[in-house]
Amino acid sequence: MDPTIVCKDLTKVYGSRRVVDEVSFQVPAGSVTALVGRNGSGKSTTLRMLLGLTAPTAGTALINGVPYRDLPAPARVVGAATTDVPGHPALTVRAQLRLVARSLGMPVTAADGVLETVDLTDAAHRKISALSLGMRQRLSLGCALIGAPRALVLDEPANGLDPDGIRWLRAFLRAFADGGGAVLVSSHSLDEIEKTADDVVVLSHRVRYAGTVSALMAHEHQASLEDAFHSVLDREAAAV
Amino acid sequence: MSDGMSSGMSSGMSSGMSSELASEFRKLWAGRGLLYTVAIGLGLIAMAGYGTIQTVNDQGTTGADAAEQIVRQGFAGLLFATVAGSLLVTGEYRHRTWTRTYLITPRRGRVLAAKALVAFLVGIPVGVLSVLTSTLVAVLGGHAPTYTGDMIRLNAMIVVISALAGPWGVALGYLIRNQVATVIAIVAYTSGIEAVLIVAAPSFGRFLPGGAQLSLLHDPELTMPLQAWAAVAVLLGYVAVALVCALRRERTAEAL
Numbered sequence: 322m323d324p325t326i327v328c329k330d331l332t333k334v335y336g337s338r339r340v341v342d343e344v345s346f347q348v349p350a351g352s353v354t355a356l357v358g359r360n361g362s363g364k365s366t367t368l369r370m371l372l373g374l375t376a377p378t379a380g381t382a383l384i385n386g387v388p389y390r391d392l393p394a395p396a397r398v399v400g401a402a403t404t405d406v407p408g409h410p411a412l413t414v415r416a417q418l419r420l421v422a423r424s425l426g427m428p429v430t431a432a433d434g435v436l437e438t439v440d441l442t443d444a445a446h447r448k449i450s451a452l453s454l455g456m457r458q459r460l461s462l463g464c465a466l467i468g469a470p471r472a473l474v475l476d477e478p479a480n481g482l483d484p485d486g487i488r489w490l491r492a493f494l495r496a497f498a499d500g501g502g503a504v505l506v507s508s509h510s511l512d513e514i515e516k517t518a519d520d521v522v523v524l525s526h527r528v529r530y531a532g533t534v535s536a537l538m539a540h541e542h543q544a545s546l547e548d549a550f551h552s553v554l555d556r557e558a559a560a561v
Numbered sequence: 562m563s564d565g566m567s568s569g570m571s572s573g574m575s576s577g578m579s580s581e582l583a584s585e586f587r588k589l590w591a592g593r594g595l596l597y598t599v600a601i602g603l604g605l606i607a608m609a610g611y612g613t614i615q616t617v618n619d620q621g622t623t624g625a626d627a628a629e630q631i632v633r634q635g636f637a638g639l640l641f642a643t644v645a646g647s648l649l650v651t652g653e654y655r656h657r658t659w660t661r662t663y664l665i666t667p668r669r670g671r672v673l674a675a676k677a678l679v680a681f682l683v684g685i686p687v688g689v690l691s692v693l694t695s696t697l698v699a700v701l702g703g704h705a706p707t708y709t710g711d712m713i714r715l716n717a718m719i720v721v722i723s724a725l726a727g728p729w730g731v732a733l734g735y736l737i738r739n740q741v742a743t744v745i746a747i748v749a750y751t752s753g754i755e756a757v758l759i760v761a762a763p764s765f766g767r768f769l770p771g772g773a774q775l776s777l778l779h780d781p782e783l784t785m786p787l788q789a790w791a792a793v794a795v796l797l798g799y800v801a802v803a804l805v806c807a808l809r810r811e812r813t814a815e816a817l
Contacts, residue, residue, distance in 0.1 A: 372664060374815070395665075396665050406657050406658055406660075409658055411593075421661075423580060425580070
């Protein structure tokens with residue numbers, strides 16, 4: 322089966338800064354792939370290029386073989402959640418989800434279903450401006466799920482979630498992938514990634530490792546993903 | 562990652578635009594910016610109308626001339642239609658909601674076209690309310706208009722100008738981006754800089770948006786008016802050029 326998401330030689334240059342440098346990786350269907358790296362390593366920029374939010378300097382990012390901007394109904398193919406505000410602050414949670422549903426040509430009842438999925442039913446009447454960070458994350462995820470996509474691209478989705486929310490997110494992403502979906506998620510929480518992801522891409526402007534989580538730990542002779550991650554990046558820093 | 566203007570604009574005007582239009586209408590209503598803008602606008606039109614009543618009474622002007630001068634104050638509605646159009650864009654920058662907008666509709670030309678069309682459609686009722694307000698003031702001031710050809714034309718032109726002002730505001734919003742700066746620029750240019758240029762250099766000023774608008778209104782202050790078709794062409798030209806400039810800038814911009 323062809324991979325759902327393919328980034329090939331993706332590059333972004335801001336002035337003299339090469340923020341993302343010839344990044345290539347694939348996300349197959351039925352798997353969770355984690356994009357990990359330190360702050361400023363290019364994770365969010367890579368995801369934004371994949372989602373058509375930032376124009377790449379070079380390279381390609383394809384979803385089902387097509388750039389995001391050229392997908393006929395992209396949000397019904399890929400559910401995306403970024404760290405940005407999930408909607409107009411004056412809208413309520415329910416109104417925002419219904420707005421997204423209508424925009425995607427879905428019935429408004431889809432919004433009500435998603436409210437339950439992301440556990441925001443009790444906050445449905447609250448304005449976005451009054452939501453906590455964790456609730457905003459849930460709403461972003463809800464917006465991503467309304468189109469019933471077969472792929473998810475999530476930038477730091479666990480930020481602000483409480484322990485129950487993190488556990489729920491882990492189970493949800495695992496079930497989504499086990500159902501044949503493709504998940505690409507960026508995170509700083511390496512413990513969580515170790516529990517959730519099949520594959521990992523270690524990014525420090527360039528790809529430092531791309532492969533399975535278990536293979537990375539074995540290759541680095543480390544018992545945890547966190548230790549393996551630091552081993553890769555510390556070796557790179559020593560080489561520089 | 563291509564988003565050429567042709568593909569963006571042409572596809573934007575074709576299939577399935579209704580969802581984008583509905584979305585833009587919903588976002589415009591979400592805040593109170595539109596409501597405040599229109600309320601302030603109508604209040605200022607009423608005040609300008611009462612001021613004009615004092616003037617025509619002092620001058621002893623009566624009949625159709627007096628009514629026309631008062632009703633013409635509805636022309637100021639274009640200022641608020643422009644601001645309303647700009648809110649559709651500057652609100653996205655202010656609240657940093659472009660990401661969600663472009664995740665749903667990644668073709669930026671399509672989003673721009675939807676915003677311009679919504680602003681045009683909003684400009685129509687803003688123009689109608691502006692005319693109704695200035696007409697009501699005229700009636701209350703004892704100068705009820707008689708609907709002859711000139712008065713009907715004046716009413717219609719105020720609505721047309723207001724409708725075209727909406728997309729103009731959208732373009733300015735894309736080009737200036739900051740909400741407060743955009744509103745200040747619109748007010749300062751429309752009621753200050755442009756008004757001075759039209760009076761100081763009428764042969765040049767008539768080709769400015771304000772000059773074309775005054776031409777359509779047969780405003781006696783404009784000494785060298787354009788013909789109606791030329792005035793409409795000038796206004797459409799400004800709107801088209803401004804929207805193309807906005808799209809050229811936006812198509813490669815970071816979505817915030």
